[in-house]
Amino acid sequence: MNREIRKLRQSFLYAINGLRACMRTERNFRIHLTAAVYVSVFAALGGLSATRYAVLCLCFALMMAAELLNTAIERLCDRQAACYDGLVKEAKDIAAAAVFLCALFCVVIGAVFFLPSGALWQAVHVLLKHLWGLGLLVLSLPVALWFVFGFGRYPMKH
Numbered sequence: 001m002n003r004e005i006r007k008l009r010q011s012f013l014y015a016i017n018g019l020r021a022c023m024r025t026e027r028n029f030r031i032h033l034t035a036a037v038y039v040s041v042f043a044a045l046g047g048l049s050a051t052r053y054a055v056l057c058l059c060f061a062l063m064m065a066a067e068l069l070n071t072a073i074e075r076l077c078d079r080q081a082a083c084y085d086g087l088v089k090e091a092k093d094i095a096a097a098a099v100f101l102c103a104l105f106c107v108v109i110g111a112v113f114f115l116p117s118g119a120l121w122q123a124v125h126v127l128l129k130h131l132w133g134l135g136l137l138v139l140s141l142p143v144a145l146w147f148v149f150g151f152g153r154y155p156m157k158h
Contacts, residue, residue: 022071023151028099029067030148036060038144039110041137045126046119056113059106066102070095 022029039060043053073095081088114120127134 018068022068026067026071027148029064029071030151032060032063032067032103034144034148036064042114042120042123045123045133046114046117047122048113048117048119052113055109059109063099063102063106066099070099 023033039056040053043056048056074092077088077092127137
């Protein structure tokens, strides 16, 4: 039993290491993560139902999982190909297309949830009514931009 717990713990550590590696090296993953945070804030402020919020969470998970798989495929392809290989390029393009397709449908779902229901306008109204919240949102933008574009440039110390 103790050995099984250690193996399970090790599996979780491998997954966490994979997330850290992707977060550190993949700008697009950081973009998706940042977008998920901002969409979550607007969903809360816009009063989206629990069901719609759950669907958005599934979208976030799908998007980030697609990006993780795309990164894994790209790294395996780069490791295997010693020089240019048309099939490797095609495999990487197909993996990138999967991420694009997920992103496209996540945007469509977000638009369907936020626009006809008025949730986007309600969130904006809440921010304008509570200027401290708008201030926090504005102050978070430089941090978000650093996270997306600068985070990977400064390696994390272990």
